[in-house]
Amino acid sequence: MNNNTLILLAIFIPLLGSLILPLLGCISCRMRNLAALIMVLTSLVCATLMMPSVLAGEHSKITLIFPLGFNFVLVADMLSIFMAIVSSLTGAIIVFYSFDYISHYENQNEYYLMVVMFLGSMMGIIFSANLILLYVFWELTALTSWRLIGFFREKNHVLKADKSFLVTVFGAVVMLVGFVMIYQQTGSFDYDVIKEKLTATNPLSSIAVIFILFGILSKSATLPLHTWLPDAGVAPSPVTALLHAAVLVKIGVYVYARLFISTFTVDEVWHTIIPFIAAVSALVSAGAALIETDMKRIIAYSTVSQIAFIFLGLAVGGELAITGGLLYILMHGLAKGGLFLCAGIVEQNTKVKDITKLGGLIHTMPVTAISFLLCAFSVMGIPPFGGFFSKYMVITGAVGSGQLFIAFTFIFGAFLTLIYLFRLFTMIFMGEVKTPSKGENSPIMLTSVAMLAVLSLISGLYINYIAGPVQNTAQQMLGMIK
């Protein structure tokens, strides 16, 4: 199979395949679940198969020309392959976890339809190389996440779902205006053409930058557009894991990397402004995580704070910082997914989300507790977990760009990370038992969280196999190699 076929399969198997899942569900639940997992794994396999040739420098591109710049262009380069692997890997583990988790609730057919379509549209965003095509997939993720966040259909939940939908769609519409401005400046929506037309002497207009950033920050939940993300914690746990680790907030980060680093030429001043926004976001959300008492909201604030680290790495520029930022996407995806899935197990067993009412669960739920702790270590950046390397690279990259003050701020953010994650861990798992749990009785869910914890560890121990391709990706993004 050549790469062009693989790209199409990676996107359209989950995207279109999701539509038959409800039909399968009418026949057999087991078949539907399996089909969902296979569809997500297809993306993973396709992306992995493309990797050797793309690493060797081969760029695959599918182009269909339509009028008014609405071209259908898909591209596979290292950045898209990397992101596709991260998303579909965490996505697949989360879907596997759902087999058990979601089996206790209504509307399972809709759940699988939405989740697989969600991941499919993520693949669409990753591989598309035209702004309008990107926008279409972008809104598709907004729609599916809206249904998923309000999945339990309680009035309050639906309101929260509406909030996240409105904020992200509002951001997307503003971004669309920015896209139109790019069209006016360059005459095209295609990345290739835009990249050629924008030069250091003719950078993208600042208004367009602001508009597009607005969309990106709203999707990746960065201050001041972040509060919908903690509110989205009302969703079923695998969905929150999906939002935080695999798909939704990562869209913002990915599109930033794709547009602002590989495609656009923007004014130098943005390399200072964006790290500044990220620094404020990192501190405010880390502080909020220390006060909050709902465990899923705490992890959500932690995501907002960690996303800021990714933005820092990507925004200060330079090969080291960008490699760090990309590695951070991977490490954060694995570890944060694990944290949410552990929280899901706790929530399902105790029916409690308030950490002041929890405690001492390590005795009845040891596997969950240990997995949680290992994932937390990775988020904190403790060696030999993968998070250590990404954190080191981002910080050193920020120092290397000369932005010492920003680097100090982020170190302070990392202090707070240590504190709030330990607060979370000790209040749920240590001390006196306040709410009894029935113990761990789901092998599927435990396997998923243990898998994520072990992957976090392995990604650190075998960093030399991961860092090479990621560094390659960064070099490709910066145009240092083809």
Place this chain on the structure above:
Amino acid sequence: MIEKLMFALIAIPAIAGVLALVVPSRIRGAREFIAMLATILNLFIIIALFGKTHSFSYPWVGFGLEFSMRLYHFSSFIILASAGFSFLICMYSTTFMMNKNHVGQFYAYLLLSVAMVNGAVLADNLVVLLFFWEGLLLTLFGMIIIGHKGAYKTAVKAFIIAGVTDLCLMLGIGLVFYITKGNLTISKLNIPLDTALASTAFILIMIGAISKAGSMPFHSWIPDAAVDAPLPFMAFLPAALEKLLGIYLLARISLDMFQLTAFSWVSTLMMVIGSLTILFAVMMALVQKDYKKLLSYHAISQVGYMILGIGTAVPAGIVGGLFHMINHAMYKSCLFLTGGSVEKQTGTTDLARLGGIGKYMPVTFTCFIIAAAAISGVPPLNGFFSKELVYDGALERHWIFYAAALLGSFLTAASFLKLGHAAYLGKESPAVRNVKEAPMPMLIPMIVIAGGCVLFGLYNPLPLNNLIQPILGDKLEGHNYTGWPHSVFLVVMTLVALAAAYANHLFGVRKAGKAIGASDHIHHAPGLSEIYDAAEKGLLDPYNIGLKIAGFIASLAWRIDRGVDWLYDTLTVESAYDLTDIIKEQHTGKYSTYIIWSLVGLLVIILYFSISLI
């Protein structure tokens, strides 16, 4: 071959550690056997490697981040010392930890710590060093948390303090990367301390180093751990391995990574930190009423001498600081081990419940006397010689530092007189009547280490010529510090301080009527007692203060966050309702109003177009 053995130094303890974790507890003695075997192998390998020099480098992550290691006299000295301690403490633990909970985890963390320490000391790349260094956080956390059910609080405290300072170390390494434009190889670094940036980098790395060594203000987890963690842990990490590692890094940055001179302000800063640590910690040690807790404050106080010595940046002080490092590791781990055998045999370490056990446990008592005399600086034991060298260096810089160090010695001696008197001599308490001497596997490590204290004192050319002085190389400037101290003044002053401590002890005992109250006259002295009360409530604990600051910032952040959320949940929603209300009111159903609105609208459009046409 050397390279393979260097890898084995990391791999053998690491693999054995994982094995100790997975071996089922059904097989009796299996975990102890694995741990003993691994520590013996570790010791043999480093003995075989001792005196050899080798370095290698493999590509790892890129960006100057290579997996490079270097074996030379300093690194092999530290590894040799740590291998010796881990072997002895492992032997001690085979008896001490018997029938306790989480034995497998204990050995696993112990062995993994050995692997991490070996890796950090061998590392010739700053990030490799950081990798192993921060990895110790995990074993530290693990070893404390297995203490008892409530020990997790101390474990978290230790982790957060060490984690925060490790982040400082990471930032410092980032600064080095920036200053040297990508050079992270330790042996190739020699950064002048003439810019603010370089000084910042030095201080950040120093914070990491002295925090690992347990200096103030990063110390407060150690006394808590003394109560909560299994005792061999105290003898192993805070007393021995962490000190070796922290002072190793401090010496590396002071001697060769940066160009530290006696005239730089960072050198003075280090001396101030050292002096304050000596004084504050020993003041706390003096009033403790628990064997282990008293020792733990001394573990903090003694670091002050090392930092002070190295901070002087003069040869005598540096040699003294490094000599004190190895001496301290010896007598302090020996003291903790005596504490452990007292705990094991009597079931308590509370001084109020001890007393008169010296005659039942003569070997333990003898080892205690030797180690306590060594830490107090009684000639001719090892602690005496290293302290004299530190005094010498401190006096060369300024008499105030010397005065602080001497006062520290006085208080150290006083507190050990109290400890020895209250625990081993004096009236026999009914609780400890007819206790037995500790079993052999616990006695041997104590005897060996106590013997080392005598050896390193009487034959001090042995450690100084073979281990310490080669580290300085050219920086020695031709001096040789072996043998008896050259300054009579210093020796006389030391003897005066020791005599004063003895007099003070007699005075205190007479005043209080019992040995345990020997320090009460200082504890309840006007002015001091308020400070002691505040310290006992934890008000002066830098960790609590730090958490309060973090909590304050967090509550600010929380308000900002809620403010932003108000914009969405309240302002947007309310203003949308208000706006629609206004529009709703216009829908009166009267055609005339609608027609007027339409005409106004049309007028606006016409106006707009006519203006734009003009």
